[in-house]
């Protein structure tokens with residue numbers, strides 16, 4: 001599958017101004033990236049290269065350009081748009097946008113892989129099974145669907161478009177770290193993100209921790225609580 005950059009524009013948000021970039025794959029599926037400060041990061045890097053012969057190495061290290069803070073976020077219509085309490089997606093998205101604005105250098109890759117890649121209709125079918133008491137993993141399996149059908153091969157081309165080959169990745173999901181690392185993107189740091197825990201999603205988070213390998217501790221409190 002190949003991914004083409006289509007267009008970009010400014011996007012003011014309540015967290016600050018981003019650039020929004022749209023990409024399309026061969027099937028016409030759209031993925032979106034929000035960026036802030038990446039051209040500024042590149043400018044620092046370019047200045048560093050130009051000054052390299054004159055700047056002592058310690059000073060050079062001190063003024064290294066920041067590694068962009070990046071969130072790979074999978075579409076969740078119910079959480080991102082409708083403030084669902086069944087998951088943590090909405091608070092994760094907002095917190096990541098805020099944190100990236102605060103660092104001044106980073107990106108949100110908003111991947112159109114609703115319902116961990118099974119699509120909205122199947123996710124709502126899975127929710128119906130969850131209403132009957134099944135957990136998030138079993139509900140997918142009972143529908144004959146994979147636990148997680150997502151792919152991440154669009155991330156490399158999207159990041160390359162803005163010159164990023166090293167990231168501080170905001171995630172609790174080790175699959176994302178592994179995928180990027182295996183595909184030539186240096187994950188300098190994993191930044192845990194735990195926000196939006198409530199009585200309605202505590203079991204869901206526990207299932208992700210206990211059955212899906214997500215890096216959340218017993219009481220959900222080892223992850224850094226970024227701003228809510």
Ligand SMILES: Nc1nc2c(ncn2[C@@H]2O[C@H](COP(=O)(O)OP(=O)(O)OP(=O)(O)O)[C@@H](O)[C@H]2O)c(=O)[nH]1
Nearest residue numbers: 074075076087113114115116123126136171172173
């Ligand atoms: N099939 C299914 N998908 C869900 C469910 N709840 C949330 N999702 C989807 O799960 C995706 C988000 O994945 P998560 O497992 O919450 O988190 P992650 O992206 O793997 O990991 P983090 O980077 O730590 O957030 C979004 O596409 C949601 O639409 C559910 O109960 N069933």
Ligand SMILES: [Zn+2]
Nearest residue numbers: 076079087089
């Ligand atoms: Zn969600």
